[in-house]
Amino acid sequence: MSDKLYKIILFVAALVMPVVCGGVFYALVTDAYEAFDYFGFLNFLTSSEWSYTEGNEQYGALSFITGTLMTTLLALIFCIPLSLPVALFVGEYFKGTKIASVLSTITDLLAGIPSIIYGLWGFYTLRPIMISLNISPQGSGVLTASLVLAIMIVPYAASLSAEFIKMVPTDLKESAYSLGATHAEVIRKVVFPVAGSGIFSSYILAIGRALGETMTVTMLIGNTNNIPNSITSTGNSMASIIANQFGEADGLRLSSLIAIGLILFLITALINMIGKVMIKRARIV
């Protein structure tokens, strides 16, 4: 009897998340319908117009999709040299030592800092540096946002990568050493190929985090509704345009913002799915 009850409770609790997720998806689709219906789905995706002119409103998602992809990709590029050494340090060179556990704790701590703090740091510290280095006159833009994003996603990429590097079988490494390989060669020829897809998937999950980051990006990207024409120019990401304009929006603009939310939802889901598949592959090896 109690076993049955236990099962039922478990089942109901497990059902909550899919129901919530399905509800979010349903609400996004129904509310975005007006925009897709008015502009056409493909046209909405490929138009970079975002114009409020009354009677001739034009909304398209391309500028924001570009903004999101640019910031995320740049953040990933900046994140690799920051996180991979940490992962190797913790997972291979100083595996199991006290200094490694201190370092990994500190890195994980970065994940706990609220994004507004990163945003403020970017606004008050990094932005003036960008101005004084003459990188851009106003300091904010895609590059500034990406740099701060990169630091924000380091803990996600580093700690998961370290776990995969730790999991590389000792026999494999020792046989390489017995053949006369140096430490660097072992890492290049054994650790990376074996842990590769695991490391890849940890970066995919880090990207998932960068895609939806709102506060930091809104504070640093400059919030202009155009396709950024260089990495130093201003723009808007999908999350930041929603954060900026949701409050006072209604009618077609509200629906367009929700449509952007739906696109972001789909892109994030896709990226996470790729990550999950890669993790599965990593386990098989």
Add this chain to the structure above:
Amino acid sequence: MKKKFLPFLTMTLAIVMMSCGGNKTNGVREAQELSGAGATFPLPFYNAVFENFSQVNGDVVAYGGIGSGGGVRNLRDKIVDFAGSDAFLTDKEMADMDPVVHIPTCMGAVVVAYNLDGVKDLMLTGEVIADIFAGEIKMWNDRRIAALNPDVILPNEAIIPVFRSDGSGTTFVFTDYLTKVSSMWKDKFGAGKSVNFPTGQAAKGNPGVAGVISNTRYSIGYVGSEYAFAQNIPYARIKNTKGEFVLPSSTTISAAASGVIPTDTRCSITNADAAGAYPISTFTWLIIYKEQNYSDRSKEQAEATIDLLKYILSAQVQNMTSEVNYAPLPAKARELSMKNLKTVTYNGVAILQ
């Protein structure tokens, strides 16, 4: 069981009685709970006023700063006692709902703030501001800015315009002014809560724009006066229709409403034709239904609503406006509003005699 419950019950009863029955206002009616929603621009003023009102009168007022648009929507849905709005309702909006009365509560302005090392006094005209925000004047030492400011050494640097990324009444007032003074602006960009600014960068809310300006050399942007006054950031003198270069202040903002105002007070007072007027000034309104019996509202509730508006129009509250960085209504606007208040009815009978 019963015995244990009894003290509880009496206590609850006592509290209930104290909170509704026991509290009488100055007059005879019982204290009411009023709710309103809308504009965020006058929020600090309203917070102070509503708190004083509840101390003086006993009525409690809850106001949600959800934006002018949301406030008007709530009033149309008849779920609030009043709406706050920075923009008066258009004829089309008026036609969509039961008759309403606009009561201006205080005045504010939009200032043009800038960040230029060592420049304490900058003079601008509406046309020049429009051209700066349209990206047609690109450099600080442009001869049109230099001609207005012969005593100022202007740097040979690019101007960085800063605007609002969110929809806002501040943007509406600012672009409404630019539309009046520049035909180029009117044709290309127009007025609205969100406008397609062609150049510069954007930030969210008055704090966002003010933060970017005070942190970015050679930038210029527009900020709500209540925020600019409290933050003490440098802002420009702007030329009015009389040819005077006016700095925004409590007095110059009020002066903008000293001209002719229509009886229903629905008017834009940007670029007002009045001496000493700061040209980017605005009213902010509370909007109520003319017939107060809707959604099962009691007569007491309707009376409390009228009492609140009467209180806001009183000299005592109007004198307080400048303390919280707003400007008082001129006497004429107050008289008009008192007259309008007298047209508000409950079941067809005027509430205020």
